[in-house]
Amino acid sequence: xxxxxxxxxxxxxxxxxxxxxxxxxxxxxxxxxxxxxxxxxxxxxxxxxxxxxxxxxxxxxxxxxxxxxxxxxxxxxxxxxxxxxxxxxxxxxxxxxxxxxxxxxxxxxxxxxxxxxxxxxxxxxxxxxxxxxxxxxxxxxxxxxxxxxxxxxxxxxxxxxxxxxxxxxxxxxxxxxxxxxxxxxxxxxxxxxxxxxxxxxxxxxxxxxxxxxxxxxxxxxxxxxxxxxxxxxxxxxxxxxxxxxxxxxxxxxxxxxxxxxxxxxxxxxxxxxxxxxxxxxxxxxxxxxxxxxx
Numbered sequence: 001x002x003x004x005x006x007x008x009x010x011x012x013x014x015x016x017x018x019x020x021x022x023x024x025x026x027x028x029x030x031x032x033x034x035x036x037x038x039x040x041x042x043x044x045x046x047x048x049x050x051x052x053x054x055x056x057x058x059x060x061x062x063x064x065x066x067x068x069x070x071x072x073x074x075x076x077x078x079x080x081x082x083x084x085x086x087x088x089x090x091x092x093x094x095x096x097x098x099x100x101x102x103x104x105x106x107x108x109x110x111x112x113x114x115x116x117x118x119x120x121x122x123x124x125x126x127x128x129x130x131x132x133x134x135x136x137x138x139x140x141x142x143x144x145x146x147x148x149x150x151x152x153x154x155x156x157x158x159x160x161x162x163x164x165x166x167x168x169x170x171x172x173x174x175x176x177x178x179x180x181x182x183x184x185x186x187x188x189x190x191x192x193x194x195x196x197x198x199x200x201x202x203x204x205x206x207x208x209x210x211x212x213x214x215x216x217x218x219x220x221x222x223x224x225x226x227x228x229x230x231x232x233x234x235x236x237x238x239x240x241x242x243x244x245x246x247x248x249x250x251x252x253x254x255x256x257x258x259x260x261x262x263x264x265x266x267x268x269x270x271x272x273x274x275x276x277x278x279x280x281x282x283x284x285x286x287x288x289x290x291x292x293x294x
Contacts, residue, residue: 001072001149001178002045003215003238003245007204010218016203017196030100033061033181042186043197047102048179048256049263052273060184062280065198066251068178070243071262073106075166076156077138077145083165086115091123095134095143102177103147104128105266106168112265114171135160150234151226158230169241175262176255187280198283201249202292209247209293212239248288251279
């Protein structure tokens with residue numbers, strides 16, 4: 001899902017634009033922002049709602065680029081499943097990661113806004129499980145459907161015989177599902193660093209859209225334990241969704257507003273903050289003009 005980062009690293013784009021960059025996993029969506037605020041990293045990549053929570057608590061954080069442009073999440077079920085639409089989730093058990101997780105927030109938001117019903121009142125149960133356990137729960141009947149990202153969707157298909165029955169990207173439309181963010185201090189003191197980061201992203205996103213094999217090649221290198229057949233299937237899923245891998249890193253007002261609706265509807269944030277306050281597009285716009293796709 002964060003292919004823009006890995007392509008920029010692997011193809012030497014960070015170095016090309018003046019950065020000595022290291023990608024480090026924080027271990028969960030709530031963790032990158034505290035790392036930013038403690039100055040242990042200059043750029044954080046996570047759900048934009050985490051930046052809103054930080055600002056509401058006194059942090060000074062801006063979203064500077066779009067990493068994922070749609071809800072690159074699918075619902076997978078057994079081949080004989082009757083689940084085809086959001087409305088079909090009524091009365092079902094959904095296997096997810098543990099809260100807070102987008103695997104809970106996204107289907108909750110979809111049920112409330114697209115299905116027009118409250119999950120709890122409609123008899124929906126979330127079965128919260130450790131990473132990697134969702135497909136098995138559907139296979140053995142403990143859950144009717146699992147909400148997951150790649151590679152889990154393609155692994156579920158290959159190893160458990162499951163099929164994707166819902167594409168949340170198609171259900172919800174364009175949204176800045178994942179963003180890159182930095183503190184106002186880093187933006188003010190190191191604008192060349194921020195610009196270089198956005199330049200590399202824009203160029204990497206352009207490369208992937210011009211040649212999808214770039215995604216496949218880099219994924220195989222950075223995730224050697226994932227079978228090539230799984231990565232090939234995931235490549236198709238990502239680019240079929242049209243929004244998961246952005247064409248450029250600019251965050252639009254529409255994408256921000258929809259992200260805020262999603263985050264609040266899913267329970268990740270208590271209140272939204274406006275686009276003008278939370279987004280600094282100046283670096284992404286310059287990068288797109290020079291190195292990306294409009």
